Amino acid sequence: MKVSEILKNPAMEGYKIIAGESGLDREVLHVNMMDAPDIINFLKPNELLVTTAYHLKDQPNLIIELIEEMNEQGCAALGIKIKRFLQEIPKEVIEVAERLSFPIIELPAQSSLGDIVNQTLSSILDKKTNELRFAIDTHKQFSNHIISGKGIPKLLKRLADLINFPVVLLDQYTKPIASSHSNRKISHIMETMYLKDSSVYFPNTSFFTFSTLPEKETFSVFLVNTHQKKAGFLIVIGEINPADHSATLTIEQATNVISFELMKENALMQYTRRIKNEFFFNFTEGNFTSQEEVINRAKEFGLKSEQNYLCAAGKLEQGDFSGSYTQNQLEIDSIYEYIEDELVSLSLSTHLFTRGDTCILLYEVKGSSQDTTNYVHSSLELVQAKIKERFERSISFGVSNISRNFFHVKNGFKEAHDALQSGQLSGQTGFIQGYRTKDIMELLRIIPAVDLKDYYLNALQPLLELGKDEEQTLLQTLFVFLETHCQISETAKRLFVHRNTVVYRLDKCEELLGSKLNDSELTLQIRLAMRIKTMLDL
Incomplete structure (x- = not known):
């Protein structure tokens, strides 16, 4: 009072x-x-x-x-x-x-x-009692709106009628969810707030007000929580005085009912995500018994079997986070949900799946290959920029070649995952790397160094038992001989020695190795051993 x-x-x-x-x-x-x-x-x-x-x-x-x-x-x-x-x-x-x-x-x-x-x-007690009765009655009204299936938009319309101000519901990133009125000016202000990531500047309080200078509008903001988690903001287009208990109680009851509705919607979304992710896991692991089963299951998630696709696999950089394992997993889930809301919601032709700590973006290819590649790279760069700005974390992506139908997406996912791993092995962070076939050196890098050294010693052991100078001379002659496609004259020319000298050295190599150098199996072993020598600096 x-x-x-x-x-x-x-x-x-x-x-x-x-x-x-x-x-x-x-x-x-x-x-x-x-x-x-x-x-x-x-x-x-x-x-x-x-x-x-x-x-x-x-x-x-x-x-x-x-x-x-x-x-x-x-x-x-x-x-x-x-x-x-x-x-x-x-x-x-x-x-x-x-x-x-x-x-x-x-x-x-x-x-x-x-x-x-x-x-x-x-x-004071009488007034508090009346306020409590009012709060209970208001809560019943709003709950009945939801229970009867009228949804959040109708609830917002009822709330606006009670407080005589338009209201807008935003998600936790200030993205508009629903509104009590269709107003172009208000919609423009909300969209601008969303594009500028205004929620970053919102104070961590349950209620606050702010004004916009160009429009000269005052906004009252009420936090909507679900299970100790910020779920969104209820924006009143007008100034609500905290001393106006009738209005604040009405809005508080509305936010309570909205939070329960958002929790229900989130539970349904989590269930749908889990089913979708299980499908993608079983598909990429080859656990389905027939193509017909794959086609029918894919249709449930809007995936067409004859559609061309391009796959991107993303993973957050672990060095950016210093919390516990559980906190890290919760943040990963939150970031991947943000990617889904931000990117997938903007395009009906993009699908998101998750496998452990990896997110998979599946793009439908509808134009030319180059246009699709450009679009994918620009959208992934947008995701990287937004995650860096909002969560202060870096994410890297590997991108596959185009899969000519959905059944080839299994290989597309492997390509995207390999491209992601290749970028990580090269020490990059925050990258977007397209898939390309690995050359011999990239394949060798995957093998542990100790195994490579054992292979090198075993393949060239007879030569390595010679004195250092003779070993180096014979190895150099072998290397140049194989690099010149076994041309003796070209080998002599590059080594600045007589042709007979090259023949003598090669004969000695054959004698030590116990096989002729025209044996393809032997030359392959020597070539690999030479690559390993260079790579490990032996």
């Missing part, structure tokens, strides 16, 4: 406002009756203090200190029985109270402090 409403109680009949009349709209939630020097230590915000001022009768100027401290603590007002112990309020006290808009009330002589306290508390 406001101070002005408290003054209407019968026990306050005959009151007089001594100072601070402009503060009569202060909220009163508690009443205290005390006469003690340290009274300020026992007061609470929004409290009305009634007193005889007995402890101030010899030092009336201490009232200034009391008023300043009460104002600082957010108390509502001070009621004093004057001419019992304190004969008058000093002029200086009145000036301070006027400056602070802090009400000082002369209590009626005929009413006891006990009656004033009892009636005031009774009025």
Whole structure:
């Protein structure tokens, strides 16, 4: 209740406002009756203090200190029985109270402090009871809207009618979900907020207001939570005064019902995601028994068997996160949901799946291959930029070649995954790498170094047992001979030696290796061993 409403109680009949009349709209939630020097230590915000001022009768100027401290603590007002112990309020006290808009009330002589306290508390309790009844009735109205299947848009329309302001529901990233009214101006403001990622600048409070200078509009924002998680924002196009309990209670009940509805929708979405991810896992692992089963299951998720597809596999950089494993998994899930909301919702031709800590984006190819590749790269760059800005994390992608139908997507996923791994092995971060067939050096890098060294020693062991100089001479001659496609004259030319010298060296190599150099199996072993020597710097 406001101070002005408290003054209407019968026990306050005959009151007089001594100072601070402009503060009569202060909220009163508690009443205290005390006469003690340290009274300020026992007061609470929004409290009305009634007193005889007995402890101030010899030092009336201490009232200034009391008023300043009460104002600082957010108390509502001070009621004093004057001419019992304190004969008058000093002029200086009145000036301070006027400056602070802090009400000082002369209590009626005929009413006891006990009656004033009892009636005031009774009025506060009555109002609270009425507010509680109102909240229950309002909650029932909103719940009935949802239960009857009218959905969130109808609920927002009902809320707007009750508070006389249009309302808009945004998700946790300020993306519009639903609105009570179709208004081009409001829609433009909301879309601008979303594009500018305005939620990053929203304070972490349950209620706040802000204004936009160009439109000169004031917006009241109420947080919508679901199970200790921020689910969105309810935006009122207008200023809601926190002291307006009727409006705030109505909006609070609306946000409660909306949060339950969003939880239900989220549970359905999680179930759908799980079923979809299980399908993609079983498909890529070859667990289906027939193509017909694959076609029928794919149709359930809007996937056409004869459609061309391009696959992208993405993974977050682990070095960007310092929390626990569980926290990391929760954030990964949140980021992949964000990708789905941001990218997939913008295009009906993009599908998202997840496998462990990898997300898979499946693009439908409808134009030329080059146009599709350009579109995929630009959309992935957009995803990378948004995740970096919002979550301060980097994500890398591997991109496959085009799959000519859905059944080839199994190979497309492997290509995308291989491209992702190839980029990670090269030490890159935040990359987008297309798939290409691995050359021999890339394949060798996949094999552990210790195994490669064993292969090298086994293949060239007879040559490696020679002295260092002779070993180097024969290995160099073998290498050049094989690189020149076994041309003796070209080998001699490159080594700046006589042709007979090359023949002598090659004969000695054949003798040591126990096989002719025209044996394709032997030359393949030597070529691989030479590559390993270069790669491991042996």
